Amino acid sequence: MTPPPLSIWVVSDGRAGIQNQALGLAEAVQRLTPAEIDIKHVRWRPAFDRWPSGMKTLAMLAQGSFDPRTVDVWPDLWIATGRATLPLSAKVGDWSDGRTFTVQTQDPRWRNTAYDLIVAPAHDGLSGDNVFEIVGSPHRITPQALAQAAPAFAERIGALPHPRVAVMIGGRSKAFDLPPGHAADLADRIRTAIQTANGSLLLTFSRRTPEAAQAVMIERLSDLPGWIWDGTGDNPLFAMLDAADHILVTEDSANMAAEAASTGKPVHILPMVALKPPGKFARLHADLAAHGAARPFDGRLDAWSAAPLNETERAARAVLEAMRAR
Secondary structure: OOOOOEEEEEEEOOOHHHHHHHHHHHHHHHHHOOEEEEEEEOOEOOOOOOOOHHHOOHHHEOOOOOOHHHOOOOOOEEEEEOHHHHHHHOOHHHHOOOOOEEEEEOOOOOOHHHOOEEEEEHHHOOOOOOEEEEOOOOOOOOHHHHHHHHHHHHHHHOOOOOOEEEEEEOOOOOOEEOOHHHHHHHHHHHHHHHHHHOOEEEEEEOOOOOHHHHHHHHHHHOOOOEEEOOOOOOOOHHHHHHHOOEEEEEOOOHHHHHHHHOOOOOEEEEOOEEOOOOOHHHHHHHHHHHHOOEEEOOOOOOOOOOOOOOHHHHHHHHHHHHHHHO
């Protein structure tokens, strides 16, 4: 008899950038073996959201949150990402009587031995018997996903001249900032490179991009051939990456860099204003450079080739191997 599909729960607080790590890994597992994926959102009442994971109880869950007390049958595989999930992930093995294999992405920084497997970015420097390191973070980008997204935006992108330059701008974080003056300088450098190459621009901002930085970049880049997405309507990022000949990514986001490197297209790293030593980000960019995927942006659109970085699938294979071994 054919075994039933693997049941996978993807667990996060629901924010896209967080959820997509767990979902991307789950989808990669699903590409390797029949599986059914369910998405669960864990949210805590505001008064308790920032409490340490060890102090949280199920009574503190917000209304509408996934609640383990309602579970009759636990999944084969639990894949979770983010701080909000930790109080649950650490107990799933007990709640399921050992049936469920628990995977946590990122460095949990709390009870790291409580999970069957941690899929951690190599640049975090995490070690342990249950740690599997990858370059960057898991994500949902595959050649098929990009190609499937392209037709919906073909009318907007299809006629743009080559080279098409996808630009992914991040923003303020604990390690980096993007003040207006620096944003203006980046915009001028991007503008010069695209004009010199007679190319076009495909620009997206993140939720962290300061409004003043967005405004100055839009002002300086809006007359180039291309598309600056204003955040309304369906997100065109996958279609932009599919159409791009070059990808420019600010150095503040490990997720964006890993996603860009998975395309196999030249990835140029844009500098930000550092608020502290770059540390793990420098290690990530060194890993991407060693792979041949990324280089610092030097104001030119030099082309090179590199094998697409397929770390999400490598992690998925590790998950299935660890499940079989257990």
